[in-house]
Amino acid sequence: MRMRFGLLIVIPFILSYSSIGEQLKPDRVISITSLERYENDKSKGYKVEGKTSEPPIYYKLECGISAAELEVGRLYKVAVVISPDGWTRMLVFFDIHPDPKAIGMSCDIESEKTAARE
Numbered sequence: 001m002r003m004r005f006g007l008l009i010v011i012p013f014i015l016s017y018s019s020i021g022e023q024l025k026p027d028r029v030i031s032i033t034s035l036e037r038y039e040n041d042k043s044k045g046y047k048v049e050g051k052t053s054e055p056p057i058y059y060k061l062e063c064g065i066s067a068a069e070l071e072v073g074r075l076y077k078v079a080v081v082i083s084p085d086g087w088t089r090m091l092v093f094f095d096i097h098p099d100p101k102a103i104g105m106s107c108d109i110e111s112e113k114t115a116a117r118e
Contacts, residue, residue: 026077026094028052030059032070046070048107056115061091063107069096081106 030050038044046067050059063070070076070093077094089109096105 024079024081024092027079028057028077029075030078030091031075032072035067035070035072058113058115059091060110061107062110063105066096066105067107069105080109
């Protein structure tokens with residue numbers, strides 16, 4: 001439920017960027033380190049962990065069922081999106097599909113740690 005609510009918040013926010021002439025662009029690259037399906041509620045999606053290289057940031061994400069297309073070890077271009085109220089932080093993936101016209105995917109950020117805080 002939280003993921004759906006997050007999508008409802010972030011989609012208008014992303015659309016507002018394009019409506020005022022700005023375009024959301026990837027600002028970092030993440031490597032997927034683990035991908036695990038929720039056992040209790042398979043319709044909920046996946047728990048995903050990933051890491052950026054410079055600076056090293058470790059992410060724990062809650063993703064929908066489309067995260068099944070992610071591959072452990074692969075690099076993805078992403079951008080952090082913060083909802084206007086500041087309560088929801090998401091990673092938007094840009095290059096999941098080989099088709100450049102395909103829409104990406106977003107995941108709620110559950111936690112975000114830098115190497116210094118580990």
